[in-house]
Amino acid sequence: MLSLKTTWTVSAALITLALAACGGEKAAPAAPAAASGAASSVSVDTEKKDIKIGTTVGDFGDMVKESIKPILEKEGYTVTLTEFTDYVTPNQALAEGAVDVNVFQHKPYFDSFIAEHKLDLVTGFQVPTAPLGLYPGKVASLNDVKEGSTVSVPNDPSNFARALVMLNELGWIKLKDNVDPLKASKADIAENIKKINLVEMEAANLPRSRQDVDFAIVNGNYAMSSGMKLTEALYQEPSYAYVNWGAFRTADKDSKWAQDVVNAYKSEEFKKYALVKFAGYKYPVEWNIANNGASGSGPAAPVAASTASAAQ
Structure with missing residues (x-):
């Protein structure tokens, strides 16, 4: 902390x-x-x-x-x-x-x-x-993910769940059916398709972790405050x-x-x-303004504007 x-x-x-x-x-x-x-x-x-x-x-x-x-x-x-x-x-x-x-x-x-x-x-x-985004670390493209790739993720339960949902959307892991996306945990991973090595750490430290991992899933506020650009994200979560x-x-x-x-x-x-x-x-x-964030790159680019509503 x-x-x-x-x-x-x-x-x-x-x-x-x-x-x-x-x-x-x-x-x-x-x-x-x-x-x-x-x-x-x-x-x-x-x-x-x-x-x-x-x-x-x-x-x-x-x-x-x-x-x-x-x-x-x-x-x-x-x-x-x-x-x-x-x-x-x-x-x-x-x-x-x-x-x-x-x-x-x-x-x-x-x-x-x-x-x-x-x-x-x-x-x-x-x-x-x-938005939460997946950013390049030692690897610059989604297409270069390989078995055993390291991905740094937030270690708090709420944002860890978001990271898992993102990795599921990318096809790097598979979550169990009917999992609550707001509460997903390691126990909900049905298959680690890419054998991803999750490196959990406090959210504020994620920007600095990029030099040590292949990819980093970084909270938007910490990305911005560390000088990163949203347009650098390889993938952003579409959910509102x-x-x-x-x-x-x-x-x-x-x-x-x-x-x-x-x-x-x-x-x-x-x-x-x-x-x-x-x-x-x-x-x-x-x-009533659609998200104008980075469109992402690679085969799993996010939808520009999700139809999901904010949690009430």
């Missing part, structure tokens, strides 16, 4: 759940991690004018700094950004009140995390999301189930400031900015 730019302590039990689905302007004050199983009981101020947003490092933070913060400042708010370097702390920070809204996770991960830790959180809006969401404490979701945050992310100003800055991303479903 990489260290945070903020001073946090996270238990080993939480780390094992780390997702997929990304230094702040001002670090949130240090706070003890909430005990597992404890629901949030943070008091709310519906007239507040200071909004603390937590994101993972990279594109979601850039969206805040370059567009969302200026939009909210026009409405009279003071916006503080904290960028985290793991997928566990942002939900704990939100539940504890260290941040007011977080943006970093897809719905399958959110649902699993809050159920496991009994946090009183709710999703509020979708955000443009760089992993478009990421912003989340609030349930007690805050109907407050004026929370709705102003939602409106900022749904505004035409933000949409125009995102379509230029984040070309190739998967966009919120309600935008």
Whole structure:
């Protein structure tokens, strides 16, 4: 687990759940991690004018700094950004009140995390999301895959499942029939057709792994924050189930400031900015804009726009 730019302590039990689905302007004050199983009981101020947003490092933070913060400042708010370097702390920070809204996770991960830790959180809006992609490592083409090829993959359950689905789509492995694609695991591999050697590691380390493996399956936010280009991907997942969401404490979701945050992310100003800055991303479903990501190469290029809807 990489260290945070903020001073946090996270238990080993939480780390094992780390997702997929990304230094702040001002670090949130240090706070003890909430005990597992404890629901949030943070008091709310519906007239507040200071909004603390937590994101993972990279594109979601850039969206805040370059567009969302200026939009909210026009409405009279003071916006503080904290960028985290793991997928566990942002939900704990939100539940504890260290941040007011977080943006970093897809719905399958959110649902699993809050159920496991009994946090009183709710999703509020979708955000443009760089899709999971398979990138070249020591091998530059899908056609050059061979028996025993090494593929680095995210080690958290949610993104590991996505990686398996991608390898199944490529025809490199075969998953069992009727497997839930959101929960696929090693036990669901019916046949390892290409004898792929899966190298599991924390999602943030995947970009650096490319020099040591034949291929790397990298989360979009980490690909972008490490200087990789979406157009470098040899294959991208077509599903829209992993478009990421912003989340609030349930007690805050109907407050004026929370709705102003939602409106900022749904505004035409933000949409125009995102379509230029984040070309190739998967966009919120309600935008009705097809994915413009890399079309892939080789015999298993993905569909440009999936008909699958986002998980609700």
